[in-house]
Amino acid sequence: MADVLKAPPAPAVEPGRAAGRRRGAARLVLVRLAASAAVLWGAVTVTFCLLRLMPGGTADVLLARSRVSPEIRAQIIAEYRLDDPLWVQYAAYLGRVVRGEFGDSYVLRRPVWDEIAARLPHTLLLILTTLLVTLVASVLLALVSANRRRWVRSSFAAAESLVVALPPFWLGLLLLTLFSFTLHWFPAIGSSSPMGLVLPTIALAAAPTAVVTGVLRQGILQALEEPFVVTARSRGIGEPALRVRHVLRHAMLPAATLLGWIAGSLIGGAVIIEIVFSRQGIGRLMLFAVQNKDMPVVIAVVLLTAVVFVAINIAVDVLIWLIDPRTRETGRWA
Amino acid sequence: MTKSVWLGTAVLALLVAMAALPSLFTGADPDATDLNATLRPPSAEHWLGTDQNGRDLYARIVYGVRPSLLIGAGAVALALAGGVLIGVAAAQLGRVVDQVLSRSLDVVLSVPGLLLAFLVVAVLGPGAGPTCVGLAVVSLPVFARVVRTEVIRIRVSQYVEAAHGFGLGRAQVVLRHVLPNAFGPVMALATVSLGAMIVAGSSLSFVGLGPQPPTAEWGAMLAESREFLALAWWPAAFPGAAITLAVLAVTVVGRHLQDRIERRRA
Numbered sequence: 141m142a143d144v145l146k147a148p149p150a151p152a153v154e155p156g157r158a159a160g161r162r163r164g165a166a167r168l169v170l171v172r173l174a175a176s177a178a179v180l181w182g183a184v185t186v187t188f189c190l191l192r193l194m195p196g197g198t199a200d201v202l203l204a205r206s207r208v209s210p211e212i213r214a215q216i217i218a219e220y221r222l223d224d225p226l227w228v229q230y231a232a233y234l235g236r237v238v239r240g241e242f243g244d245s246y247v248l249r250r251p252v253w254d255e256i257a258a259r260l261p262h263t264l265l266l267i268l269t270t271l272l273v274t275l276v277a278s279v280l281l282a283l284v285s286a287n288r289r290r291w292v293r294s295s296f297a298a299a300e301s302l303v304v305a306l307p308p309f310w311l312g313l314l315l316l317t318l319f320s321f322t323l324h325w326f327p328a329i330g331s332s333s334p335m336g337l338v339l340p341t342i343a344l345a346a347a348p349t350a351v352v353t354g355v356l357r358q359g360i361l362q363a364l365e366e367p368f369v370v371t372a373r374s375r376g377i378g379e380p381a382l383r384v385r386h387v388l389r390h391a392m393l394p395a396a397t398l399l400g401w402i403a404g405s406l407i408g409g410a411v412i413i414e415i416v417f418s419r420q421g422i423g424r425l426m427l428f429a430v431q432n433k434d435m436p437v438v439i440a441v442v443l444l445t446a447v448v449f450v451a452i453n454i455a456v457d458v459l460i461w462l463i464d465p466r467t468r469e470t471g472r473w474a
Numbered sequence: 475m476t477k478s479v480w481l482g483t484a485v486l487a488l489l490v491a492m493a494a495l496p497s498l499f500t501g502a503d504p505d506a507t508d509l510n511a512t513l514r515p516p517s518a519e520h521w522l523g524t525d526q527n528g529r530d531l532y533a534r535i536v537y538g539v540r541p542s543l544l545i546g547a548g549a550v551a552l553a554l555a556g557g558v559l560i561g562v563a564a565a566q567l568g569r570v571v572d573q574v575l576s577r578s579l580d581v582v583l584s585v586p587g588l589l590l591a592f593l594v595v596a597v598l599g600p601g602a603g604p605t606c607v608g609l610a611v612v613s614l615p616v617f618a619r620v621v622r623t624e625v626i627r628i629r630v631s632q633y634v635e636a637a638h639g640f641g642l643g644r645a646q647v648v649l650r651h652v653l654p655n656a657f658g659p660v661m662a663l664a665t666v667s668l669g670a671m672i673v674a675g676s677s678l679s680f681v682g683l684g685p686q687p688p689t690a691e692w693g694a695m696l697a698e699s700r701e702f703l704a705l706a707w708w709p710a711a712f713p714g715a716a717i718t719l720a721v722l723a724v725t726v727v728g729r730h731l732q733d734r735i736e737r738r739r740a
Contacts, residue, residue: 175580176584178577179577179580179581179584180584182577182578182580182581182584183581183584183585186581187593190593190597301722301725301726302718302722304725305669305673305718305721305722305725306714306718307673307676307677307680307693307714307717307718307721308677309677309680309696310696310710310713310714310717310718313696313699313700313703313710313714314710314711314714316703317703317707317710317711320703321703321704322707328703328704403586404586404587405586405587407586407588407589408586408587408588408589409588411588411589411592411681412588412677412680412681415680415681416700426589426592427592427681427682429596430592430593430595430596430683431600431682431683433596435596438592438593438596441589442585442589442590442592442593445585445586445589446584446585446586449584449585449586450584
């Protein structure tokens with residue numbers, strides 16, 4: 141951590157600093173985009189193989205448990221080119237996915253995209269509020285708990301371990317029992333009103349908040365030992381300003397690397413929380429599809445979340461690159 | 475060992491005992507319904523109350539230890555076995571195999587965990603076995619990466635060179651020298667992920683994809699309690715507390731093992 145003393149690194153060519161930064165970011169994004177495209181292509185291929193490998197023919201899998209007329213069956217076979225050689229089927233499948241054509245849900249009898257588009261905003265809203273709450277709460281809690289007194293730190297750490305061990309859906313049930321059914325403060329059954337968003341957000345945000353708070357506190361305590369803190373203090377900076385302006389920025393980096401993991405767990409967690417609170421959203425659509433083997437919906441949701449997840453991970457890499465100048469010099473992400 | 479590690483070990487031992495011999499801990503039948511005693515609050519007769527069918531909640535929680543632990547442990551065991559195979563293959567069979575396997579793991583990691591498990595259950599159908607497989611697929615890449623890194627690290631050590639010098643074959647070196655030395659970090663990962671697996675497994679049964687009713691399983695019990703939240707808090711409170719307790723115990727013991735292994739290596 142001694143290289144902090146050398147910061148900020150003076151770039152060799154001063155006038156091009158902003159442009160260089162932009163170019164570096166562009167290159168980083170391009171490299172990551174290419175790698176992600178390959179990964180997503182792999183994911184599409186896996187779903188294709190899954191459809192092929194499932195017991196029974198692909199047409200049977202696609203139509204499982206939904207009684208359809210021979211005409212619809214013939215239509216499916218034509219759509220997926222199931223009578224053609226394997227590579228033609230694969231090419232056709234790939235083409236459909238790239239064009240975003242996931243066909244119709246065989247259970248709901250509506251285009252998969254319409255179903256997803258109708259529910260996606262609800263899920264995204266829940267994930268966004270959860271991210272916001274996680275960020276604000278963990279920064280505040282970390283600032284408060286990064287205390288010299290040992291018992292403060294250890295009681296926060298114990299509380300965090302407990303919260304991480306709580307299954308989010310159970311926390312949701314407890315919140316519902318207490319605040320909706322006993323105190324009647326919040327609506328019990330999934331409404332799209334802002335009040336209906338409070339309990340699901342708390343249930344979903346609890347675990348990531350606990351994890352991020354712990355990591356941030358560790359970072360803050362470590363950063364407080366750094367020489368630059370002495371420098372800043374010697375310039376007469378107040379303790380709150382020191383923590384917020386200097387120490388927090390330093391502590392953010394390890395927490396930022398967690399963002400990708402948090403996004404993944406939120407997408408999965410939202411699915412379960414939506415079911416607990418009977419909210420309309422991707423989660424219930426997915427569960428219904430899984431229960432009915434409605435493969436077009438299942439595949440569309442899985443690929444969609446993969447795209448979102450991969451995009452978030454690229455964004456996190458860029459964010460880290462922007463927060464920490466040191467990662468730029470070493471070319472760690474190139 | 476600190477007090478919390480002792481406590482965690484004791485809880486874990488108790489849970490394993492309950493999983494092995496549930497009838498030792500309760501005389502009640504977990505599936506016996508009593509329609510004259512539905513949704514009774516905790517009492518001397520029913521320690522944790524009864525559910526909507528008048529079944530004793532304490533008995534159901536005790537009998538629910540087995541499926542919950544088995545799903546978690548089974549998923550970890552499958553992920554461990556697959557991870558060792560893939561990790562060793564990636565580290566030992568040359569660049570091409572390494573690239574293919576590592577990129578394939580990236581593909582698996584590109585789908586958020588729980589949704590991937592959903593996909594597996596969609597293919598295999600609901601039940602305890604598919605839940606296990608689904609969770610194993612989700613965590614396999616992590617195990618494979620740790621094993622790969624460990625094998626590459628150990629491969630260049632002097633005792634492995636010496637083993638080669640004695641004329642041992644590659645497979646023998648891996649089995650007798652490399653894998654035993656990779657054991658520590660991999661086992662630490664296994665114990666720590668057991669907690670996450672128990673939560674994920676109960677999540678899947680909560681949404682009805684795990685063991686099917688009337689099996690006494692914690693996640694499934696919570697799912698049933700959802701319908702009666704306005705009437706009774708106990709069917710929702712106690713099974714969740716059981717999950718939390720089990721996860722805490724596993725995590726405390728797992729972290730302790732991890733610390734010990736790290737200290738020994740340092």
